[in-house]
Amino acid sequence: MLSSWLPKLDCCRWTGVKCDNITGRVTQLSLPCHTTQPEVVAYQEKDDKSHCLTGEFSLTLLELEFLSYLDFSNNDFKSIQYSPMGSHKCDDDLS
Numbered sequence: 001m002l003s004s005w006l007p008k009l010d011c012c013r014w015t016g017v018k019c020d021n022i023t024g025r026v027t028q029l030s031l032p033c034h035t036t037q038p039e040v041v042a043y044q045e046k047d048d049k050s051h052c053l054t055g056e057f058s059l060t061l062l063e064l065e066f067l068s069y070l071d072f073s074n075n076d077f078k079s080i081q082y083s084p085m086g087s088h089k090c091d092d093d094l095s
Contacts, residue, residue: 002015002031002053011026012024012026016029016030016031017029018030018069020066023066025064025065025066026064026066026067027066027067027068027069028067028068028069028070029061029067029069029070029071029072030069030070030071031053031071031072031075032071032072032073032074032075033051033052033053033073033074033075033076034074052074052075052076053072053075053076053077054075054076054077054078055077055078055079056077056078056079056080056081057072057075057077057079057080057081058080058081059080059081060081
């Protein structure tokens with residue numbers, strides 16, 4: 001899924017990301033971990049989360065002003081971090 005997240009590609013074209021057609025702002029992030037879909041079960045043990053998102057979850061995502069939908073269900077985050085960053089468009093420099 002995240003293999004489609006290439007820096008040179010507009011983030012509104014990334015898998016799981018939807019943007020407002022006019023403003024270009026991110027409005028939806030849908031990155032659930034599907035552990036029971038047939039294509040996953042076919043090659044992995046049921047409920048295997050090795051292909052899910054892991055690590056730290058940053059609450060700065062909640063500061064995306066135009067975000068109206070967020071789905072990270074069934075992922076395997078170990079901790080939650082928070083540090084303010086403000087509102088950004090896809091093409092803003094986040095470094």
